[in-house]
Amino acid sequence: METYLQDWRTTPAYRRLLELASRPCDLTAPGLLTPERLQRYRASGAGFDLLYAFARLDDQTLAALQELADQRRAVEQFDMMRRGVVMNRIVGYECENRAVLHTACRDIFSATPKHPQATELAKQQLARLHEFTQDLASGALLNEAGEPFTDLVCIGIGGSDLGPRALALALQPFALPGRRVHFIANVDPDDAAAVLRKVEPARTLACVVSKSGTTLETRTNEELVRRFFLQAGCDPRRRILAVTGKGSPMDDPERYLRSFFMFDFIGGRYSATSMVGGVPLAFLLGYDAFVEILRGAHEMDEVAARPQITDNLPLLLALIGIWNRNFLGMETVAVLPYSQALHRFPAHLQQCDMESNGKSIDRLGQTVSFQTGPIVWGEPGTNGQHAFYQLLHQGTTVVPAEFIAFRQSQYGEDTEVDGTTSQEKLLANILAQALALATGRPHDNPNKRFAGNRPSCILIADRLTPRAMGALLALYEAKIAFQGFVWNINSFDQEGVQLGKALANRLLDIFAQQRRQEAEAPPTADDLPRHLLDAAGLLNRSRSR
Amino acid sequence: METYLQDWRTTPAYRRLLELASRPCDLTAPGLLTPERLQRYRASGAGFDLLYAFARLDDQTLAALQELADQRRAVEQFDMMRRGVVMNRIVGYECENRAVLHTACRDIFSATPKHPQATELAKQQLARLHEFTQDLASGALLNEAGEPFTDLVCIGIGGSDLGPRALALALQPFALPGRRVHFIANVDPDDAAAVLRKVEPARTLACVVSKSGTTLETRTNEELVRRFFLQAGCDPRRRILAVTGKGSPMDDPERYLRSFFMFDFIGGRYSATSMVGGVPLAFLLGYDAFVEILRGAHEMDEVAARPQITDNLPLLLALIGIWNRNFLGMETVAVLPYSQALHRFPAHLQQCDMESNGKSIDRLGQTVSFQTGPIVWGEPGTNGQHAFYQLLHQGTTVVPAEFIAFRQSQYGEDTEVDGTTSQEKLLANILAQALALATGRPHDNPNKRFAGNRPSCILIADRLTPRAMGALLALYEAKIAFQGFVWNINSFDQEGVQLGKALANRLLDIFAQQRRQEAEAPPTADDLPRHLLDAAGLLNRSRSR
Secondary structure (H helix, E strand, O other): OHHHHOOOHHOOOHHHHHHHHOOOOOOOOOOOHHHHHHHHHEEEOOOOOEEEOOOOOOOHHHHHHHHHHHHHHHHHHHHHHHHOOOOOOOOOOOOOOEOOHHHHHHOOOOOOOOOOHHHHHHHHHHHHHHHHHHHHHHHHOOOOOOOOOOOEEOOHHHOOOOOHHHHHHHHHOOOOOOEEEEEEOOHHHHHHHHHOOOHHHHHHEEEEEEOOOOOOOHHHHHHHHHHHHHHHHHHHHHHHEEEEEEEOOOOOOOOOEEEEEEEEOOHHOOOOOOOHHHHHHHHHHOOHHHHHHHHHHHHHHHHHHOOOOOOOHHHHHHHHHHHHHHHHOOEEEEEEEEOOOOOOOOHHHHHHHHHHHHHOEOOOOOOOOOOOOEEEOOOOHHHHHHOOHHHHHOOOOOOOOEEEOOOOOOOOOOEEOOOHHHHHHHHHHHHHHHHHHHOOOOOOOHHHHHHOOOEEEEEEEEEOOHHHHHHHHHHHHHHHHHHHHOOOOOOOOHHHHHHHHHHHHHHHHHHHHHHHOOOOOOOHHHHHHHHHHHHOOOOOOOOOO | OOHHOHHHOOOOHHHHHHHHHHHOOOOOOOOOOHHHHHHOOOEEEEEEEEEEOOOOOOOOHHHHHHHHHHHHOOHHHHHHOOOOOEEEEOOOOOOEEEOHHHHHHHHOOOOOOHHHHHHHHHHHHHHHHHHHHHHHHHHHOOOOOOOOOOOOEEEHHHHHHHHHHHHHHHHHHHHOOOOOEEOOOOOOOOHHHHHHHOOOOOHHEEEEEEEEOHHHHHHHHHHHHHHHHHHOOOOOOHHHEEEEEEEOOOOOOOOOEEEEOOOOOOOOHHHOOOHHHHHHHHHOOHHHHHHHHOOOOOOHHHHOOOOOOOOOOHHHHHHHHHHHHHHOOOEEEEEEEOOOOOOOHHHHHHHHHHHHHHHOOOOOEOOOOOOOOEEEEEEOOOOOHOOOHHHHHHHHOOEEEEEEEEEEOOOOOOOOOOOOOOHHHHHHHHHHHHHHHHHOEEEEEEEEOOOOOEEEEEEEEOOHHHHHHHHHHHHHHHHHHHHHHHOOOOOOOOOOHHHHHHHHHEEEEHHHHHHHOOOOOOOOHHHHHHHHHHHHOOOOOOOOO
């Protein structure tokens, strides 16, 4: 058996970390948080600095985390992943058994990509995307009245929605004049209804994203959008783009204006740099800006290849997360961007992290007896300071925080109030929060006491540009993969979503059958869900018969 | 000492629950989830049903929870709160020492309100609000060009933002024709820049919300908005409304078009049914719809007065939360609305709950040695099913879920795909998720195994109307208060936000001083934060000098 598939708790580094965890670095110790510590506990790469002086670690912990990374062959596993080794597997059991090659989508800047075939496929799709954006710009692609398209409605859910949506919102200031994108995800019919009110059908394109071409929510919403176009006298075939797997039911040139392909070796939650993100982001920002996102992501993928953890931001962030989760016992991570533009980025990370690492068996199929992926949540600061930070400072549960900041604003429109700019206020607040969480404060009034020793990290770059966005995205993708590599879990499948889906389909079959028969079917042993439902009155007030 | 101020762990009910927790109800037991259980484990009130058959409890647990509620005098404390007893206090220590009377804002439907003076004050403000909306409708309030105002930009943060924002988004389908509201909260200058791009200054009003009139973010954003109006040649005094405390620096008729008052006895996070929510919601939806919100909230406040926990939805939800948190050891709660319209409601609850109950001392100033408020997070379903539900089903951490559902959609625009409507799909999915989480599934392939015993509750009403929204809001407000009453913590102050604020102000003083002097100040012992900042390079790349 490959050593990297062994239980990580058999490594000497694990035992060393367990020892160290009995007396973790005390952030409340007077004189600990010196300028020197901040200077030294700082890693840089791909335009980002990771400041980790506010984490509960010292040089000994760092050395043990480096050993853990080495003994778990973390960087080597990341390289194997990039080279196309089948990392999405459970040894000895039926599972997806696939390579994991989202990194190939952005490995387009060198003559010698890590996985030439996957990158070649990515380049073919990029060429199609380039052609599409050129046709939009040149006027080769116009509506029936000869007008350009202004709006794109994206239909997808989960990985086909959260990443592209978060990035599109984050990069609004870089939008091409007159271009807008919208997103419909939920099977809740009010989601589509609300979005379709905002667009003029004649000037609108739609993009349906589903690798399998069978996702229930997406098919349903596609149907709503087709109907919306038809009711306005617009031809859906001249308006709807497809992003799907080759050979899926959606791979049908008769029904779609243009098609772009996704591949088996890119999971939904890792697909923002594939055509899943490419179509909406290139429509909104232009092709060149999308390539800048890819450039930033690729630069961070290269940072993730560095052997020293103090140079490798994603690996270091992953290891600090493991230190907090498995050795200091913290169940959640708060991702707190001090940038309003990133307000949906925590939701993307929540999916990417929790769907990847919310697992209970290792890559040998054995039930683990340690904690895996944490609960990831968060909202932008400074808003959160006026909301849930109370618990972060004085609650009974310790929540490690990951702050994300930029030295400059996006729009550059700022004002001085009380002698400082808004951007200065934003940055002062991050540092103040990190300090307050770390050091706490004694006080005679117990209500004004702060225990301290609540760890955080700060990620900071100059400005939230397409390139920085790509780097930040890839940083977290790599962080999540690294944690899975250390824990020896498969971060790349999602069997946990299947049972609910199967049960929902059984219920829907029953509803459909009832609707067809216009009468109650005679009860059978298999009817439990319907009985439960009827008993609960979940539907009976709304059903008209 | 009043018995309700005693340590809750001294009650017989606590000890009984501890016993019961050693063998909690096994949801995976064959035959447990019968139609009868669903029928019986269902509480109704104010238009909502609470289905709790999927919680890990049985009749014995329910009896013990009822005893806990009784021995902690939970309903009595809620009544004391409504009658104006000073519930916001820590005995023996300096603190806010205030009554807690958000319920008085909606106690306007009977001749004998619980706290006549507070309700009278609320009615006076409602009358001013009514006049304002009538003046908008009649044309008494127009811009310089004699045109009606179409947009309202709300400036506030935390409690002055999250509740009104969540409700405004939830009730979009009920908006008056041509009316829009927008929200600016973050001190990030990009927040204001992005919002102000969307509105036409001449047709826009602004509403600044701050009880103290000194909130840094709000003052800064007010300044940006004033400048925006002036640059467009629009008079800010004819455009900016104030919602503030009487006597605050913002209580200044010279600077504002109209002023509405907030009172000391309503905390920010409980202020959505005061003028804080009133101004934006009545502008958007009309005065009558705002009164409908109040009606729903009041109806739920009355439900919260019921002595039997199986009739009292907020109390029962609170007790189930305590069962999960303190007896079954769960650190978080996921709030999962199966309604896209509620997509910001979890963020409001996150603030309301975590700022209220993220506390470490009891109402006698003693450090608690039990867990208080959990981490509250969530996103709408079915979206979440394609994202973080993997962890809910197969992760190593158990997350109790609170599903929120409606039998009918808001817009009533639906389509049948595969024989069922979208709304049916939505409801089938909730039930399927609750079932799958509860029962789990054995399987030969460990990757397809589900452990089960992951508890949930379902809240369901007919349709998300203003009245239902008010009831849902009040349900959670009361739930949070009940948990505080049982734990004997003060849910109504927020000292935990002070330290970060004080440190940020120190840093900003230093920045302002540097800016004034255009030179480095000579270092003093008090300069640590600046040194930290300089050492970290947090600002130095963006500062131009």
